[in-house]
Every structure is written in structure tokens, then in C-alpha cells.
Amino acid sequence: MTEVVRSFRLTRVLHEDARSRVVNLLGACSYDGQETAALLLMEKTHFSPQFLDTIETGLSHAFSRIESIGQNDIYTWVFGWQAASKNEQADVKMTLICPATDELIAKYSTPERRMVLETPHMYRTVTKPWIDMLPTSKTAWVRNILQGISEQESILYNDDDPKAGFILLPDMKWDRRSLSSLYLVAIVRDESLKTLRDLRKEHIPLLRNIQTAGAQIARDTFGLPPASTDGSATPLRCFLHYMPTYFHLHVHLLSANFTSHPGALVGQAHLLEDVISLLELGVSFSDRTLGYAMADGHPLLHALQEAGYAK
Amino acid sequence: MTEVVRSFRLTRVLHEDARSRVVNLLGACSYDGQETAALLLMEKTHFSPQFLDTIETGLSHAFSRIESIGQNDIYTWVFGWQAASKNEQADVKMTLICPATDELIAKYSTPERRMVLETPHMYRTVTKPWIDMLPTSKTAWVRNILQGISEQESILYNDDDPKAGFILLPDMKWDRRSLSSLYLVAIVRDESLKTLRDLRKEHIPLLRNIQTAGAQIARDTFGLPPASTDGSATPLRCFLHYMPTYFHLHVHLLSANFTSHPGALVGQAHLLEDVISLLELGVSFSDRTLGYAMADGHPLLHALQEAGYAK
Numbered sequence: 001m002t003e004v005v006r007s008f009r010l011t012r013v014l015h016e017d018a019r020s021r022v023v024n025l026l027g028a029c030s031y032d033g034q035e036t037a038a039l040l041l042m043e044k045t046h047f048s049p050q051f052l053d054t055i056e057t058g059l060s061h062a063f064s065r066i067e068s069i070g071q072n073d074i075y076t077w078v079f080g081w082q083a084a085s086k087n088e089q090a091d092v093k094m095t096l097i098c099p100a101t102d103e104l105i106a107k108y109s110t111p112e113r114r115m116v117l118e119t120p121h122m123y124r125t126v127t128k129p130w131i132d133m134l135p136t137s138k139t140a141w142v143r144n145i146l147q148g149i150s151e152q153e154s155i156l157y158n159d160d161d162p163k164a165g166f167i168l169l170p171d172m173k174w175d176r177r178s179l180s181s182l183y184l185v186a187i188v189r190d191e192s193l194k195t196l197r198d199l200r201k202e203h204i205p206l207l208r209n210i211q212t213a214g215a216q217i218a219r220d221t222f223g224l225p226p227a228s229t230d231g232s233a234t235p236l237r238c239f240l241h242y243m244p245t246y247f248h249l250h251v252h253l254l255s256a257n258f259t260s261h262p263g264a265l266v267g268q269a270h271l272l273e274d275v276i277s278l279l280e281l282g283v284s285f286s287d288r289t290l291g292y293a294m295a296d297g298h299p300l301l302h303a304l305q306e307a308g309y310a311k
Numbered sequence: 312m313t314e315v316v317r318s319f320r321l322t323r324v325l326h327e328d329a330r331s332r333v334v335n336l337l338g339a340c341s342y343d344g345q346e347t348a349a350l351l352l353m354e355k356t357h358f359s360p361q362f363l364d365t366i367e368t369g370l371s372h373a374f375s376r377i378e379s380i381g382q383n384d385i386y387t388w389v390f391g392w393q394a395a396s397k398n399e400q401a402d403v404k405m406t407l408i409c410p411a412t413d414e415l416i417a418k419y420s421t422p423e424r425r426m427v428l429e430t431p432h433m434y435r436t437v438t439k440p441w442i443d444m445l446p447t448s449k450t451a452w453v454r455n456i457l458q459g460i461s462e463q464e465s466i467l468y469n470d471d472d473p474k475a476g477f478i479l480l481p482d483m484k485w486d487r488r489s490l491s492s493l494y495l496v497a498i499v500r501d502e503s504l505k506t507l508r509d510l511r512k513e514h515i516p517l518l519r520n521i522q523t524a525g526a527q528i529a530r531d532t533f534g535l536p537p538a539s540t541d542g543s544a545t546p547l548r549c550f551l552h553y554m555p556t557y558f559h560l561h562v563h564l565l566s567a568n569f570t571s572h573p574g575a576l577v578g579q580a581h582l583l584e585d586v587i588s589l590l591e592l593g594v595s596f597s598d599r600t601l602g603y604a605m606a607d608g609h610p611l612l613h614a615l616q617e618a619g620y621a622k
Contacts, residue, residue, distance in 0.1 A: 001379060001382050001387040001407075002377050002378070002379050002387075002389060004387065004407065004409055005370065005377055005387060005389050005405070005407045006369075006370055006371050006377060007369070007370070008366070008369070008370040008407065009366070009367060009368065009369050009370070010363065010366040010367045013363060014416065014419055014420040014421065015419060015420055015421040016357075016358075016421075018357045019331055020330055020331045020332070021331070021332050021355050021356070021357050021358065023358050023363070024419040024420070025363075025366065026411070026416060027366070029407070029409045031409050031410060036409055036410045036411075037409075037410060037411045037416070038407060038408060038409035038410065038411050039406075039407070039408040039409070039411045039415060039416065039419050040370075040405055040406070040407050040408075041405065041406040041408070041419065042358065042391075042403050042404070042405050043403065043404050043405075044332050044355040044356075044357075044358075044402065044403060044404075045332075045355075045390075045400060045401055045402060045403065045404055046327075046329040046332050046355075047327075047332065047334050047353065047355075048399075048400045050399065050400070051400065052321065052324060052334070052336075055319070055320070055321040055336065055338070056320065056321045057320065058317075058318070058319070058320050059316065059317055059318070059319040059320070059351075060317050066313050066316055066317060067313070068312060068313050071312050076312040076313075076315065076316060078313060078316050079356075080353075082396075082398050083398070084396070084397035084398050084399070085393075085395070085396045085397065085398055086395035086396065086397065087393050087394070087395050087396055087402075088359075088361065088395070089356060089359045089361070089362065090356055091355065091356060091398075091402070092353050092354065092355060092356065093353070093354050093355075093356055094316065094351055094352065094353050094354075095350075095351070095352040096312075096315065096316045096319065096340070096349060096350070096351050096352075097349060097350040097351075097352070098315055098340045098342050098347055098348075098349035098350070099342060099347045099348060099349065100337070100347075100348045100349050100350045104350060105325065105337060105348070105350065108325055108326060108335040108350050108352065109325040109326055109335070110325065110326040110327075110491075110568070112536075112568065113567040113568050113570070114536070114539075114544045114545065114546055114567050115544060115545045115546075115547065115548055115549075115567050115584070116543060116544050117542065117543050117544065117545070117584050118543070119543070122543065180421070225423075225425070228425075228620070228621045228622050229622060230619070230620060230621070230622070231428065232427060232428050232429070232430070232433065232615075232620045232621045233425045233426060233427050233428065233605075233620070233621035233622075234425065234426045234428070235425055235426075236426065237426055237577070237578045237604060238426075239577050239578075256424040256425050256426050256578070256604050257421070257423065257424050259424070259573055259576060259604075260571075260573070262570055262571070264576050264577050264578070265570060265575050265576065265577065265580075266548070266550050266575050266576065266577055266580035266581065266582050267548045267550075267567070267575070267582055269576075269577035270577065271577050271578055271602045272602075273426065273428050273600060273601075273602035274599070274600075274601060274602055276600075277599050277600035277601070278589070278594065278599070280600075281594060281598065281599065283589065283592060283594060287592065288585070288588050288589070288592065289584060289585075289587075289588035289591075290584075290585060290588070291582045291583075291584035291585055293548060293567050293570075294544075304543075308541070309539070309541055309543045309544070310539045310541070310543045310544035311539050311540060311541070311544075
């Protein structure tokens with residue numbers, strides 16, 4: 001059968017995922033003497049244990065060629081060609097962080113995760129006090145954007161209302177080009193809203209406005225398909241995080257086609273539409289038990305354990 | 312700085328993601344004449360457009376060597392070494408599907424996705440009738456497992472109760488070894504439960520039993536850490552799909568560390584703990600608006616559009 005594989009000629013790329021280095025190709029093969037439609041699914045191989053072993057004795061043994069892409073502070077980016085490789089394109093992209101602190105080492109290690117089931121009581125007695133104690137300097141960058149001090153050139157939409165207002169801008173992780181990974185973020189103006197837990201029925205118009213403005217900008221500025229005329233379908237997957245990484249309410253707006261973003265995972269992400277629907281039904285988010293994944297070493301996990309939970 | 316990169320020697324692998332072909336390494340570099348701790352983040356490069364262009368003229372131009380791994384019916388698996396590569400390990404893993412039908416071509420193409428916002432009215436008038444109309448033969452394989460006809464050797468836990476009973480088995484996608492990607496599935500015995508929409512307060516004990524049995528099996532059979540003594544933390548991320556791919560209620564149980572599973576995405580997955588909490592608060596899942604991602608070509612999307620929605 002490798003003869004049939006060898007005869008494959010590409011007609012069209014059907015699917016590509018640059019993050020997982022996968023392409024699905026449509027083409028034709030000579031099969032039983034006939035030109036026959038065929039699919040070829042290609043994926044890069046993972047780093048082998050043997051390859052990693054080589055690096056124990058030094059990087060030069062693993063790569064025949066290393067070329068600089070850029071450098072900034074402790075970060076250096078390079079392309080590498082594996083030892084015996086003569087490919088035109090580099091085989092590996094590398095980021096060197098040197099010197100590395102313990103904090104950076106922890107950041108790039110696999111954390112052990114667990115699901116915390118936060119009851120309303122745990123929220124009131126541990127989580128909320130912990131959030132309230134965080135220094136306001138941690139969200140200074142958010143206020144800088146809202147007050148027109150930083151990133152003004154990025155703002156896509158601005159509603160000045162102190163209660164129902166918000167700004168919409170591209171997420172820093174988005175390249176601002178690839179439609180399939182479109183990623184916007186809406187930051188609300190009302191500083192009293194820190195998380196999902198603070199949402200009440202009165203915030204439904206705010207959330208709906210974010211949804212509408214997002215769909216409009218996604219269409220008008222970036223060319224995503226429009227929302228359906230009856231409102232029952234949108235091209236965006238909008239969600240809030242709980243636990244978020246910063247405590248100033250914000251909504252993530254992703255292309256519905258962007259399915260490989262780790263932040264969109266259940267156990268962290270709550271679909272905006274589901275949140276609105278629950279608020280409409282009178283559910284109070286401060287009275288719910290909410291589950292979320294926590295990595296070992298997270299200071300909130302530490303606070304919860306100090307209080308006797310999640311041990 | 313490439314000198315510093317070149318001096319890197321590996322101490323320890325901090326993180327590995329075989330699906331996205333990424334490793335984070337801890338090691339040491341000579342930096343300012345000193346042995347200094349350094350992080351090296353490596354990722355395989357994606358397929359370049361130039362490489363794909365080469366395949367238009369034939370696969371033999373793109374690969375210098377192709378080796379068979381296996382073959383079954385229309386599927387052939389091979390390893391490939393890129394044209395100029397002399398690496399020990401293959402650069403690319405490929406699956407050839409030949410002959411390919413239109414259905415298979417559609418399956419491996421990027422589908423255009425949208426978020427459907429399904430109101431209770433849409434559910435009652437379109438989705439529920441569509442589910443009820445599906446031939447029972449589609450879930451025959453589920454009944455075969457429940458009735459002891461198939462996969463009996465896989466069953467990890469069995470509760471025979473016709474109402475509150477369920478079986479627990481490893482998901483077919485799990486290799487049954489890698490703890491970090493542990494993936495079990497619980498299939499309930501009550502055939503009247505087709506989706507999340509059918510859940511009522513009376514089903515809370517069933518859902519809690521699944522959670523408890525899952526944590527027990529994950530610990531006793533596979534060695535995952537135990538749930539916390541107060542019940543406020545578990546090593547499992549448990550969720551239900553809406554829309555599911557088959558309409559017989561089942562719960563997915565994943566290691567909380569398994570964060571790259573596309574089925575755990577918000578807009579399809581609902582955390583079991585959140586579902587239980589909402590049922591406790593008296594929320595009726597048939598009265599909620601539920602958002603879910605739908606790919607073009609899904610027969611339910613077609614049914615909804617026929618009824619005038621999501622156009």
C-alpha cells in the first residue's frame with residue numbers, strides 16, 4: 001500500500017491546525033490502476049525520548065544548525081534544524097528563557113490540577129475576602145485602558161456609560177488577522193463587578209450589549225458572518241471565566257471556529273448565553289455551587305486549604 | 312545569543328503535550344561565563360506552504376522515505392521522512408484514506424461553526440421531535456453494552472438499578488494508561504433520559520453516584536489522587552454534552568489535568584457539578600435557553616433552519 005500512498009497528489013487543503021501541526025489534504029491516488037479520490041491526514045511527530053536524551057549532553061548534538069529570530073530581555077527565539085536534517089524549513093522553533101527564576105520554572109511546568117467545588121459558603125468566607133484583599137495595582141493596566149491612558153489605538157468599540165458601558169478590543173493573544181482564531185475581549189466599566197458571582201438580573205442589558213457589539217465588530221471590522229436575523233445563532237463563542245486571572249469583569253469573544261483555545265474549557269469558561277439565560281430565570285450566581293479547575297500553587301487554592309477545604 | 316542557546320544542557324522535562332508537539336525543558340546555559348538555570352520551550356514547526364506546494368506534483372517529491380505502519384480496509388498508516396531529512400525518527404505521521412467518499416471528505420474538512428441559542432420553544436418544537444424521530448438502531452451499541460452483549464470486559468463499575476443505575480467504562484479514545492489523559496464514560500440505564508434537557512431534581516442522586524463511583528475507580532483502578540475529604544475538590548473534570556453525539560444520557564469523566572480534549576469546550580460541555588447545583592436550585596433544563604456550537608451540515612442545524620431558525 002505504500003505504492004498507493006506514494007502516488008498521492010494534492011488537490012486541496014481541507015483543514016489545517018497550526019497549533020497542533022496537523023493538515024488534512026484532499027488528492028488523488030492511483031488505486032487499482034484508476035485515479036481515485038483520497039484523503040491524506042498529516043501530523044508532525046512528537047519529540048522522541050531519544051531526541052530529548054541527546055540534549056542532556058548538549059543542544060549542539062541535537063541540532064545541526066541554529067538561527068536567531070529575535071531577542072528581548074531574558075527571552076531569545078531561535079529556529080533549529082535537527083542533527084541530520086537538511087530541510088529548507090526549520091524543524092523546531094525554540095524560546096530560551098535565561099536566566100530562569102523559580103517562578104518562571106513553575107509557570108512552564110505541568111501543574112497538578114483538581115476541580116474545586118466552591119459552595120456559596122466557601123465563596124463568602126474565603127474566595128470573596130481573598131479577592132477583596134488583592135492590591136488594586138494588579139488591575140491598574142485595565143484602568144489604564146478604560147481611562148484612555150494605554151492601548152487606545154486598539155479599541156474597537158467604546159460605550160462610556162459608567163454602569164452599562166464597556167470597551168471592546170482584540171485580545172493580546174490574537175494576531176488580528178486569522179479569522180478562524182478571532183479573539184476579542186470586552187472589559188466592563190463598572191469596577192464593582194469582579195467576577196461572574198457579582199452578576200444580577202440588572203446586568204442582562206450590559207451582557208446583551210457586549211454580545212451585540214461583538215457580533216457587529218466581528219462582521220464589520222473583521223468579516224465574520226453576521227448573526228442570524230432571528231438572533232438564534234451567532235458566529236461568536238462568548239464566555240466568562242470563573243476563576244478568572246484578573247478580577248475586573250470581562251467577557252471573551254472567540255470565533256465559534258476557534259476550538260483549540262485552552263481557556264475555553266469547561267471548568268473555567270461559562271457561555272455568556274447560558275449565563276444570561278440563568279439570570280433571566282432568576283438564578284443568583286452568588287448562591288450557586290461553582291466548579292473550577294485549580295492548579296497546585298495557586299494562591300486561592302492555598303487560601304481555601306488554609307480554611308480547611310479541598311485537602 | 313545563539314551561543315547561549317547552543318550551550319543549553321537538559322536537566323529535566325517540565326511539561327510535554329504530545330497532541331500539540333510541545334515540550335518545556337529545564338536546563339543550564341553558560342551565561343556571562345556562569346552556569347545559569349534556563350528554560351527552553353520547544354515546538355515543532357507547522358507544515359509550510361512551500362512543503363504543501365511540493366505535494367501538488369506528487370508525494371515522492373516531498374518525502375525521501377515512506378514506511379508502512381499498518382493497513383485496515385480503506386485506511387493506511389505510514390511514517391514519512393521529509394525530502395532532505397536524514398533524522399532517525401520520522402518527521403511526519405500520515406493516514407491515507409483511499410478511496411475517499413464525499414462523506415469522508417466532509418468529515419475531514421474544517422466545518423464552519425456557529426453558536427445556536429436554543430430557546431425552550433425551539434427545543435420543544437424542533438429539537439425534541441428531531442431527537443424522538445432518530446431510529447433506535449443508532450444507540451443499539453449502547454444497549455448492547457448495558458445488556459451485557461458487548462464490551463463486558465471493559466466495564467469498571469456497574470449499578471443495575473433500572474432508574475438510578477449506570478455503567479462506567481474507559482472511553483474508546485483513551486489508551487488506558489496515560490494518567491494525565493484519563494477518560495472514562497458513564498452510561499445511565501434509564502433510556503428515557505436522552506439529554507441534559509431531561510434532567511430533573513429527582514436525578515441528582517444518579518448524578519452524584521456517577522461522580523462518586525468515578526472518583527473511586529479513578530483512584531483504586533488507575534491511581535489518580537483521591538477526592539478531598541470534605542468533598543470540595545475532585546481529581547476529575549466531569550461533564551455532559553449538549554448537543555451530544557448520541558442520544559442516550561452519558562457523562563464524560565476526564566482527569567482534571569487533561570486540558571487539550573476538544574470535547575471539553577464551553578458551548579458543548581456542561582460541568583456535572585454546575586448541573587447538579589442548578590438542579591438543586593430548582594432550575595429546569597427544559598426551560599433554559601442553551602447555547603451550543605453547530606457545524607455546517609449537521610442534520611439538526613438543517614432541521615432548525617427548515618423551521619425558520621438560525622438562518
